[in-house]
Structure formats: structure tokens, C-alpha cells
Amino acid sequence: MRFLLPLLLLLSAATVLLPGCEPKEDIVTTDGSARLEFSLDTVKFDTVFVTVGTVSKRLWVYNRNPRAVRVSEISVQSQPGITYSLLVNGDTGNTARDVEIRGKDSLLVLVRATIDPTPNDLKPFRLIDNLRFRTNGNEQQVKILSYGQNAYFHTRDVISRHTVWKADKPHVIFDYALVDSAVTLTIEPGARIYAHAGAALLVGGQLLVNPTYQPTGELKPDNRNFVRFQGDRREEQYANTPGQWAGIWFLSSSRNNVVRFAEIKNSAFGLLVINPRNLRPFPSVTVENATIQNISSAKQAFTNSGLTIGLEGAALLGLSGDFTVRNTLITNCEQYAVFGVQGGNYQFEYCTIANYTVQANRQTPTFLLADAIEVNGRARPAIAPRLTMRNSIVWGNGREGEELAFVNGEQYASNISISTSVLRTKKYDNTGPLGQARNGNILNPLEGQTYLFRSTPYRPRGKTFDYQLDTLSPASNKAVALPGLTTDLLNRPRLSPPDIGAFERKNP
Template identity: 75%
Template sequence: MRFLLPLLLVLSALVTVLLPGCEPKEDIVTTDSSARLEFALDTVKFDTVFVSVGTVSKRLWVYNRNARAVRVAEISLQNRPGITYSLLVNGEVTLAARDVEIRGKDSLLVLVRATIDPTPNDLKPFLVVDDLKFRTNGNEQVVKVLSYGQNAYFHNQEEIRRNTVWKADKPHVIFDYAFVDSLVTLTIEPGARIYSHAGAALLVGGTLRCNADFRPTGELKPTDRNFVRFQADRREEFYQEIPGQWAGIWFLSSSRDNVVRFTEIKNSAFGLLVLNPKALRPFPAVTVENSVIQNISSAKQQFTNAGVSVGLDGAALLALSGNFVARNVLMANCEQSAVTGFLGSSVQLDYCTIANYTTQANRQTPSVLLAAALRINGQLQTAAPRLTVRNSIVWGSMREGEELEFVDGEQYAANISISNSVLKTKKYDNTGVLGQRKSGNILNPVEGPTYLFKSTPFRFRGKTLDYQLDTLSVAGNKAVPLPGLSTDLLNRLRNPTTPDIGAYERVNP
């Protein structure tokens, strides 16, 4: 045994001397000109980029299929006039990376980011193409980089202190906020597109007239270019239906006579929020007509300003001591409530459709929520709210099957009127606070073999959601005509004697 250790040392030395080098093959750099790279994409494509604003980064995976390592002499972009690209390679932001090694049978991730310069003569999106070049062992390989640029009006912490018109010739992009001062009117033209950065809001202390004077002459399509559209500024396909990307449109206590018509609001924390926590009179008022509000976040927001602190969950329409009149409005896919009214607020829904299907969150609150009491600065304050619902649908995916909630409703039951509507509710059946069957309402219809809507997240999955009425919908021909409301959300004529319930009239039922 005493000779074992010296013997092992000798054998170890012999192995080191006699065996060839054992450096792993994948670490040996080849200079063979046939050693080429492969790419996950032949073109790196950016969605429309607002000029002067950087994009998100796009990924490009680069593969070395060779057994040995390769050294990429240069990774670079041409950066043609009018556009600036930057690269992120191995954790380093650069315009050009050099001598980058990729081990055998390994890969490299390259991130590309673009910024496009303004082009004053271009109002429509314009195409910008560049080449991302890889030079390896004398070979040059190219991946195309393709971007669409678009000029825009930018509103960065902008305070609007005189009557202003937002035109539709270029998109509008809001950073942080745009504030409409009291006694000032902001008018938004038909067809305007408003994109908001993360957390940004349109704050209205005066008056908002959004598409207020648009008068269509015939039936519209949901994609009609005359609709004003509010959404987040993330243009990638993944973000097209994600709630909570921006803060929404907020009407402050000094706001008056607001009109929102033929407008789509999506992917925000709030759709339309009336924020009047001190209950100042007269209450801010908003009329909403022929509009769509959808994909609203459930995240609670804490509002602290002028000595007032209050927390509120997101909603399509939320009134805190404010008044809403909504006609021909679709409110869909809110992560919590669609309509909320607190502290003396008044909400009127005529020919509205609430289709509150939630697939991204576990919804805890019903679609329509009213409460007389709310804590402001930790103190409970009380004022009876008012709700009028006519010819409307209140439906959703709450597991308990309850889409109405009137907190302490017995105290203000006289302020609640719901008639000729389709309701998902067990609590407010033909007994208790509301005897709704006596008002022409249809309660808790069973879906199947007929359905309320053409397509929902739980019916025909994968299809485009469509909350127009199914051909045999129970809501068909069950409404009562209302004065001045002879057309539906898409400006289609309603049946003059037996119209359909909800925001949409069926076509050739």
C-alpha cells in the first residue's frame, strides 16, 4: 500500500504526456469558410413604430450548427438615414459587435431595437428596411430588418389651457398625462387614434367632446375608420387584448357636459372614470353613445390628491359622485366590474350590452355594482346612488351566477329601475329588493341550444369575439322602443315595434 500513491502519481504523469490535448471540440474555433450560421428568422419585423420613440426589443436567435466554435468577426447594421438601430449582444448595448464566439452546437441571442426619425411629409405609415450583417470566416450573411414608421402628435405632461382640436391626420401619443383645464374644451375628430404609454391618462377638468358631432349616414362596420380609438402604445400582436396597459380617461370634479360617441376604449385600468371624491355639486356628467369599452384591468388604484385618499378597482364605467348616461354601449371582458357607482352617483343604461367574460383573472365582483357608502380618507361616507337600466343585457362569467350587486340596496331600492332587460341574477329575482320579473325582464336564461351572443371566450374558442346577438337569442324582439333611439351601436335601424335587447340589433333575424 505504501507504493500505491507514488504509482498513481507516475501513471497520472504518463497519461498527461502521452494522450493528445483534451480541449473540447466545441471550444475549438474553426476558420473553415464553409462554417456558416443559421438564423431563426430571415426578417426581423417591427410593428408600426412612432417616430422619435424607441421600440421594444425584437429577438433573433443565431445558431452555430457546426461541431466546432465559430468567431463572428462583426455583427452590424447599416443604420440608413432616418432610422437608428441598436443591438444587445452578450449583455452589451452596441451599434456593432465584434469577435463574438459561438460554441459548437450552440446559439446566440441578438436583441434589436429601433428608433425612427420624423419625416414631415409622411402622414401614413412608411416602410423602413435595413440589413443586419454577420461576417464569419470571410462569409457575409444578412438578415433583413423591417420597420413601419409613423409620425404622431406627442402629448407629454401636456396641459391644455385653451379650446383645442385633436385632428385625425396623425396618431396622438400620450406620455404620463394630457390635462384638459377647467372651462376648456378638447374636441376629438372622427377617426382619431390615441395611443397611451404605460400608466398614462387623459385627465379632463373641463369638457371632452369625443366624436360628438359625427353623424353617420348608413350602417357602420365595427372597424369603421370614423370611430375614435383609444388604446395602449404597444403595437405588437401579443398586447392587442391585454388589460391595464394605460390608465384610462378620467373626469375630474370640475368637468362638465362631456360627450363620448362612436369611440372604442380598450386595454386600460379604467374606461371612463368620474373622480369627484369630495362630492362637489354639480356632479360631473358624461354621455356615452355608440361605443365599445373592453379589456379593463382589475388592479386597484389608490388616488391621493388635495388631501383626499381613496382606493378604487378598475371598471369600464366608474362614477364616484358622478353621472353617466350610456346608450348603445358594449362593455366587455372587464377583470372586475363593468359598471360601478358610489356616493350618490347616477347611472343610466339604455340599449347597452354588458358581456363580462373574464379569462385572464379570477373575477370577484359582479358586472354591475352600486354602493351608497365608500371610505374616503378612512372615513365612511354615504349618499344613495341611482340606477336606471332599460332594454339592456347584464351578463358575464361569474361562477356564482350573480352579475348584480346593490350593497345595502334596501336603503335605496326606490332609486333602482330595471326593465325589459336580460339579467344574470339570483339575488334579485322576483322577491327581495327588486321584483324584476314584473318589469319585463328575462332572468337567468339557460344558454343552449340557443345562445345570447354569436361568439364568446367560452363558445367557439379561437374565433373573433362577437357580442352581437345570436340568431335565436332570447334577447331578440323583447325590448320596448325608446324615444330618440331608433338605431343600434352600428347605426342600424331597430325594429320600430319590437326591437332587440342590447347594443346590437340583429340583421335579418
């Protein structure tokens, strides 16, 4: 024992004199056989509008070797017409040098692309490039595949004369495109309208979407003649994301607008009439054979001529405006599907409002009308709205089964007529203030294995939802024929008796 302490001191001194031992995974190998592995063999960008950058794509680079490797260069072998940007270890550029990857470790490379305009005006075009990695004299490549698309760009455009937006190329809106008062913007069948983040189509004059299109035969939901409005992010993860753009806004001076055979999706508002001073005649919008979906709940403040109003997202929102809606599907609105306030005439015929919102805890009713609103923090004088609803469905998964609301409805009950419709409401039943169980309405019909629709978020069949009627739907054959409305949303003939909602079931 008396020799133990001197021995430990001697060993400690010897340890100090030994050379440092570097961990094996930090020692950089120069072996030419050391290669990298990648999470993808091809980095793919969906169709990108020229001059508009893509989202960043991720590529993981793996070093499976026990020792570290030094990647002498990471670069993009690009061709004329496209510009790439790489983000590696926090540094941005088109080339990164002397990047070390520890043994058994990985590196994240972010790739972003911007495509230049080309003479190819009409069809999407393909660009193939290579992302190069040079390590110990070896070169490895990962392909980059990009699809570019030329477009008409509208950046703070003021449309001051009668204009037609053609369908030969997509239209992309930045900030806004404004249809001036006393002029008309007509949008051709098959046109594609894309809006950048926060952008809006503002209508002070008249908007005509597919005004003269007359389909022949049954249409498919993806029919190429539908006019489609959505955000400009084309990547798959944005396909059904609400709130990407601001929507279509009709200003106080707007009149006699028509939206036919159209899809509006992924916006903060679908169709918004904003007439804060209650100017008459009210702006009016007719909607036929349309789909409005994926509308966000973000509350926005509008300031106009010193008036400030806060409004929440809705597929159809009228502030002193008139809506006539036929053969239309409205779904997946994080707050309201229909919100009408301070007067207005609302007419719904053969509509399906199926407001399932699985991505948001919705606390609002799907359909709400109110006679007053606060402006500059003070209540404005009440103006009673008018509602006529026939052969329509108001359904959803919010407010514990209450999807219909009339603020101060007792004051304007004589203005409300709902008939032969399917309603999810407990308040407005036989004993409620409006007595909507009369006139052939069906209230809260689902029991046991009875379903309204073919497929919903709570009864999915595949990746998409189908709001056509289920085989045993209580809405089948319960409508009353309406003059002039002989086909459904997809141009299928209405049978006798017809079905309630936007879709007519086919004969067995």
C-alpha cells in the first residue's frame, strides 16, 4: 500500500506526456473508396412559375464510413434558364466547399430553384440538372428535376378597360389585381388563376367567370373547363392548405358578378362582398356550379374611408351584399361557410354545405346571418337580411350539432324561408322561433348506419372525400323540382323527384 500513491502519481504524469487520442469519427479519411449515400436519387420540384422561387427541398447526405470525410465541393451543374441556391451549414450560395461530415453522421442540404422565362409560352417545360459532391477525388451526383411554366403575371395591376383573361397560360397575382369600376373582367373556360401569399382579386366593376360556358354531358370533378383559383404554391403539401391567399373581394361599386363552373380553394375568404357604408344597390354575386373549399379562420381588419371592421374567414361573406347560389358545394371552412351581416339577400338552391373541419376546433356555426355589426368598435344600426333556401344541405361537425344561427332572428323571422332542406340544428326545430321543421325540412336525420354522404373525414374512403349522397342518404328523392334547374353541379340531369343538395345520384 505504501507504494500505491507514488505509483498513481507516476501514471498520471505519464498520461499528461502521451499524445492526444482523437475520436475515430473525427479523423478525416483520404481513402478514395469512401463514398456518400443520399436520401434521394432525384430532387424533384413540382411545376414552378417562371421568376417565382420554389420552396426549399431537403436532401440528406449520409457518411456511412467510420471516419469523417471532407466534401471538397458541393455545387449545382445548372443550365441556362434556371438558378439554384443551396443552404449548407447555414451558408447560402450555389457552391459549398470543404464541408466535413463526421463518421456515421449526416448533412442536410437545402435546394431552392428559380426558373427564368422562356419562349415556350404555353406548355410546362422540363429542366434536368445535377447536384455534385466531390470527395477524395471522387464525384457523385444527385439529379435535380424541375418543371417550369410561363404565366401572365399581375402585380398590383389596375384593370381599367374591359379585359379577357385567356386560358392559354396561368395567371399569377402578386399583391392584388383590381378591376376598376365601370369595367368588366371576363375569365375564359379552363383558366387557372394562382395568387401569391396574401394576394387578392379585387373587383370594383364586374367579374364574369365562365359566363357563357355550356357543358355537354356529365362532367368530371377535374373537368378542364372549370376555372380554378388557388395559391401559387404547387407542391403537394400545399394542395389543401387553407389561408394561402386572400380570396376574391367585391367592393361597394361592384355589380352583377357571375361565377360559374369554378373552383375556389385554399384562401382566407372565398367570395367576399364588402360594402361597409351599406351603399345601394348592394353589390351582387351569382354563383353556379362551383366548389369553394379549404377556407381559413384568420380574422382580418378592414379599413375603408375611416371605417374599421373585423371579419373572420368565410367561403361566402357578405357585408351588405347579395348572393344567389345554385348547385354549389362548400366544405372545409375553419370558421364560417356562409356569413351574412347588415342586410343582404341570400338565395340558396340545390347547395351542399358540408363543413367538416378536422384541422381546426371550430366554435362557430357553419351558416350565420346577423342584422348588425360593429364598426370602429360601435354597433351600426341593424339592417335585416333576407334568406330563401330550397333543396339544400347545411351540415358539419362544429358547435355540438348546431350549424345554423340567426343573430336577433326573431326580429326578422318573416324574412327567412327554408324549405325541403337537410339541416343540422337543434335550436330551430318545431318549437323554435323560426319553426324550420315545417316546409318539408329534415332536421338532424342521422341515426345508426344512416349516412348523408359517400365519404367524409369521419367516414373516409380513400384519400379524398366525396360529398355526393350515400346510397341510403335521407336527402335522396326528397327535393322539389325547381324551374330552370334541371341539372346538378356536374351537369347530370335531375331526376323526379330530385335529390337535396348539389349532387344528383345516378340511377342504379
